[in-house]
Amino acid sequence: MVIVTLIGLFFVLMIIGVPVALAMGITSIVVAFQLDIPLSMLVQRMVAGVNSFPLLAIPFFILAGEIMNTGGISKRLVNLSDVIVGRFRGGLGIVNVNTSMLFGGISGSALADASSIGSIMIPMMKKKGYDTDYAVAVTVSGATQGIIIPPSHNMIIYALAAGGGISISSLFLAGIVPGILLGIALMVTAYIIAVKRKYPAEKPSTFKEVLIAMKEAVPGLMTGVIIIGGIMTGIFTVTESAAIAVAYAFITSFVFNREVPISRIIPVISRTFKTLAMVLFLIATSSGFAWLLALLRVPALVSEKLLSLTNNPIIITLILIVILLFLGTILDVAPIILITTPILLPIAISIGMDPVHYGIVMMMCMAIGLVTPPVGGALFVGSAIGKIPVENVVKALLPFYVSMIVILLFIAFVPQIVMFIPNIFG
Amino acid sequence: MIENILLKTRKMTEYVVFSMIIIMTLIICYQVFSRFVLNYTPTWIQPLSLLLMVWIGFIGVAIGIQDNSHIQINLVVSKFPKTIQIILRKLQRFLALVFGLFMLVEGIKFSYNMKDSYISGLSLPSAVLYAVVPLSGLLVFVYLLFEFTGKWHGVEEEGVGEE
Numbered sequence: 403m404v405i406v407t408l409i410g411l412f413f414v415l416m417i418i419g420v421p422v423a424l425a426m427g428i429t430s431i432v433v434a435f436q437l438d439i440p441l442s443m444l445v446q447r448m449v450a451g452v453n454s455f456p457l458l459a460i461p462f463f464i465l466a467g468e469i470m471n472t473g474g475i476s477k478r479l480v481n482l483s484d485v486i487v488g489r490f491r492g493g494l495g496i497v498n499v500n501t502s503m504l505f506g507g508i509s510g511s512a513l514a515d516a517s518s519i520g521s522i523m524i525p526m527m528k529k530k531g532y533d534t535d536y537a538v539a540v541t542v543s544g545a546t547q548g549i550i551i552p553p554s555h556n557m558i559i560y561a562l563a564a565g566g567g568i569s570i571s572s573l574f575l576a577g578i579v580p581g582i583l584l585g586i587a588l589m590v591t592a593y594i595i596a597v598k599r600k601y602p603a604e605k606p607s608t609f610k611e612v613l614i615a616m617k618e619a620v621p622g623l624m625t626g627v628i629i630i631g632g633i634m635t636g637i638f639t640v641t642e643s644a645a646i647a648v649a650y651a652f653i654t655s656f657v658f659n660r661e662v663p664i665s666r667i668i669p670v671i672s673r674t675f676k677t678l679a680m681v682l683f684l685i686a687t688s689s690g691f692a693w694l695l696a697l698l699r700v701p702a703l704v705s706e707k708l709l710s711l712t713n714n715p716i717i718i719t720l721i722l723i724v725i726l727l728f729l730g731t732i733l734d735v736a737p738i739i740l741i742t743t744p745i746l747l748p749i750a751i752s753i754g755m756d757p758v759h760y761g762i763v764m765m766m767c768m769a770i771g772l773v774t775p776p777v778g779g780a781l782f783v784g785s786a787i788g789k790i791p792v793e794n795v796v797k798a799l800l801p802f803y804v805s806m807i808v809i810l811l812f813i814a815f816v817p818q819i820v821m822f823i824p825n826i827f828g
Numbered sequence: 829m830i831e832n833i834l835l836k837t838r839k840m841t842e843y844v845v846f847s848m849i850i851i852m853t854l855i856i857c858y859q860v861f862s863r864f865v866l867n868y869t870p871t872w873i874q875p876l877s878l879l880l881m882v883w884i885g886f887i888g889v890a891i892g893i894q895d896n897s898h899i900q901i902n903l904v905v906s907k908f909p910k911t912i913q914i915i916l917r918k919l920q921r922f923l924a925l926v927f928g929l930f931m932l933v934e935g936i937k938f939s940y941n942m943k944d945s946y947i948s949g950l951s952l953p954s955a956v957l958y959a960v961v962p963l964s965g966l967l968v969f970v971y972l973l974f975e976f977t978g979k980w981h982g983v984e985e986e987g988v989g990e991e
Contacts, residue, residue, distance in 0.1 A: 419905040420920045421898035423889075427927050441930065442938040445961055452885045453957065458877055461849065461884070462856070638860065641877075645856035671846045679888020680898055686885065734899055777901055 405698050408433050412691075422734055423680075426687040433694050444690050451689025451740075452682050455641070456562050456570060460555045460681060462644030464514070465674045466625060466651045471518045472662060472670050473655025475622035479504045480522055482619040485612045487589070488604035492596020494530060495540045496589045497604075498523045502544035503585040504623065506551035512772050514677070516545035516783040524788045532601055534790045535798035540592050542784035542795070543802040544585075546769035549735070551581035553629050553644070556735050556768065559685065560761045563692075563743035568757050570640050571633045572824040576758050580766065580813045580820055587805040595801060621654045634827060681736055688740035701745040708749055715753040719763075719814055722746055726764055730771020734779065738768065758824060759817045766810045773799060830979050834971065838894070838983060841967065845887050852880045875949035879957055886960040890967035893924050895982060925972040931965025 408429060415425035427448075434444050470476070483500040490496055498519065505515050520541040527537035549556050552574035561568045607615075625647050632643035656664050695701065708721065725746065729738045743764075750760040772780040775792055781799075785792045813819050859873045892898045905916055939958040947954055974980035 415923070416901055417904050418916050418920065419900050419902060420923055421893075421896070421900040423898050424893070424924055424927055427930075428923050431927075431930055441934045442941065445931070445934045445938045445958070449882060449886075449958055449961060453878060453882050455874060455878060458856075458874075458881055461881060462853065465849070465853065642856060642860050645853055646860060648853050649857050668846070671849055672842070675842075675845055675849060675884065675888060676892070676897065679885065679892045682881075682885030683889045683892060683898060686889070732901075776904070777899075779899070 404433060404436055405700060407436060408691075408694065408698070416732075422737060423683040423687045426684075426691040426737065430687065430690040430694055437694075437697070439697075447690045447693045448686040451686045454562055456558050456566070457682075457685070459553075459558055459570075459641040459644040461674065461678050462641065462648050463553055463555050463629075464677050464681075465671070466629075466644065466647040467514045468670045468674050469648065469651040469655055469667075470622055470625060471514065472666055473651065473659060474661045475619075475625075475655070476501070476505060476518045476522055478615075478619045478622055480519070480526075482615045484604060485607035485615045489606040490593060490596075491603045492532075492593055492599075492601040493604040494523065494527045494532060495536065495592035495596050495601065498527070498537075498540045499544035499547075499585055499588045499592055502541075502547050503551060503581070504619075504626075506545075506548035506554075506581065512545045512548040512769070512780050513783055515548040516542050516780040517787065519545065520784050520787040524784070528788075530602060533599070533798075534788045535794045536595065536599065536601075538784040538788035538790055538795045539798035539802055540588075541787075542773050542778075542780040543588055543799060543806065545780045545784070546772050546806070547581050547585055547588075549769045549772065550577045550584060550762070550765050552577045553626075553640075554765065555681070556739060556765060557761065558640070559736055559739050560743060560764065563740045564747055564757055564761070565744075568761065571636075571827075572758050573761050574630065574633060574640075575824040575827055576762050576820045577765065578823055580762055580809070583812070583819070584766070584769070584806065584809050587809050588802060591801050591805045621659075624654075625651050684734060684736040685740065688737040691737075692741050692744060695741065696744060701748070704745050705749045705752075709752065713753075716815070718749065718753050719755070722750060722760075723763065723767060723810065723814060726767035727770060730767050731774045732777055733771075734777060735768045735771065738771070739764065756817065756821060759820045762820045763810070763814045766806075766813060770803065770806050770810065773802075830974065831981075834974060834980050835983065838891075838971075841887060841891065845884050845891075848880045848884050852877045852884075871949050875947055879947065879950070879952075882957060883960045886964040887967070890928075890964040890971075893928070893968045894971045896921070896924075921972060921975065925969060925976070928965045928968025928972060932962045932969055933965070935959075935961030935963075935965055 411432060412425055412429040415428060416422055430444055431441065434441055479501045480497065483497040487496045487500050501519050502515055505519060523541055524537045528534055554577060557573040558570055561570045561573060628650055629643045629647050632638035633640055638646060712718065747757060747760060751757065772778050775781060775796060781792060781795060785795050855873050856877055859870065863869045905913055935958065939955045939962060942954040942958050945954045947957060971980055
């Protein structure tokens with residue numbers, strides 16, 4: 403009975419437009435009342451959710467991304483991609499995906515990716531005669547790479563939700579190959595559509611132009627190298643490498659490049675704070691919510707039900723994927739990770755999946771969720787920049803959904819693709 | 829008059845949080861410096877930055893509620909007639925007010941209970957950590973109360989330009 407209140411109330415509140423994090427908070431209060439749990443326990447749970455060392459890296463990742471963005475790095479990455487892949491038909495579409503791949507290696511956030519690359523690429527593509535629906539579809543599907551290509555703050559949240567037994571660096575390393583595969587799949591899709599719709603190609607660049615673009619982009623790309631390199635070699639902890647990346651990004655953008663005045667650091671910090679507040683609020687209330695679910699034995703009930711249905715690992719994997727994809731369409735990433743991991747991870751482990759492998763499969767499902775309505779952060783950001791209804795973008799996204807799902811199934815059923823790099827370094 | 833005080837308080841809150849973000853970055857960088865150059869890792873840095881993050885997070889909760897900028901689903905609501913939309917919005921804001929009250933009251937109780945325990949690594953009582961919850965509750969409660977009485981209309985987004 404209480405379980406019904408918990409889930410029912412949450413969905414009703416969410417549908418009537420209560421912010422998702424608040425809906426979880428209010429639901430938790432009502433349920434705690436019903437169960438006669440002192441409300442101050444809920445306060446304790448909410449604070450405990452945020453008060454965790456691994457999460458400390460998140461503000462720095464967001465801040466580094468914002469600084470690089472303001473300091474003109476996105477423009478340089480577009481430039482670099484342009485001289486390399488722009489010569490193909492539909493060149494700008496491929497440039498777009500490729501830039502996201504590079505940017506994903508810096509910011510680690512799909513939304514930052516969609517807004518910064520979208521605001522450069524979408525107007526540029528429109529001007530060159532690309533249809534808006536295609537431009538937005540390419541941008542938002544490309545942006546989802548940010549969640550899979552390291553660093554990804556959602557992987558940190560996953561490691562936390564899994565109870566701390568999973569190393570964040572293994573997760574980061576495991577994301578590299580699937581992220582690149584996803585990028586290639588999206589570029590191929592973008593190319594096929596471009597050929598069909600007869601989009602133009604950019605003029606091929608000379609070797610010299612390539613070198614210049616590379617030289618310009620290197621300082622920005624170094625940020626990603628510092629983060630990944632620092633973690634892989636074990637010189638820095640994840641948090642430290644993220645903070646060093648912030649310092650590095652700040653010095654290159656504001657001290658050496660000086661394209662923008664130092665006063666621009668205030669809006670950068672302000673945007674970082676807003677993004678961080680959203681993420682941390684979701685983490686705080688999801689922690690309370692997940693704690694109540696555990697108290698009501700929901701994880702055990704779900705896994706008993708599911709495992710009594712079948713014990714075929716392939717079918718169970720597919721069921722897990724369907725659950726995650728479904729939740730991905732209606733919920734935001736952080737709450738899904740925090741709420742479902744205690745429930746679904748034990749099931750995944752029981753059929754022999756490695757927690758790192760399951761984590762990457764989950765990130766891939768979340769990536770698809772970011773571009774599917776009714777709740778798809780990247781989709782909304784892209785539609786807003788392109789000034790085009792979400793419905794039109796969704797239509798243009800259909801072939802991209804197909805390629806994303808193909809990659810999802812591929813990495814779900816061929817674990818070697820995911821585990822290959824972490825096993826070398828593990 | 830009241831609007832002015834609310835606005836000033838709000839600006840001040842933001843600048844306090846911004847400084848916290850800067851301090852957090854600086855001390856973690858100092859930790860790396862200290863470990864490599866001075867061969868010594870100060871133990872107070874991690875707990876202090878964590879404390880700062882919890883504070884930043886919960887004050888962020890309050891500012892996000894004040895601005896109604898937390899992630900919400902508008903796809904269903906926007907299909908309803910205008911009057912129902914207005915009622916739902918009021919209801920949504922009222923629930924936020926209740927949540928603020930919850931953070932305020934329960935936060936005070938919990939912080940009080942924690943007055944005798946200490947944050948490990950820092951010689952500060954745990955109450956300092958939890959005190960941000962009632963503070964955030966207060967920021968939500970007061971601002972929403974004035975929003976309901978028409979004394980507070982939110983902050984104007986100044987030209988925080990995107991390129």
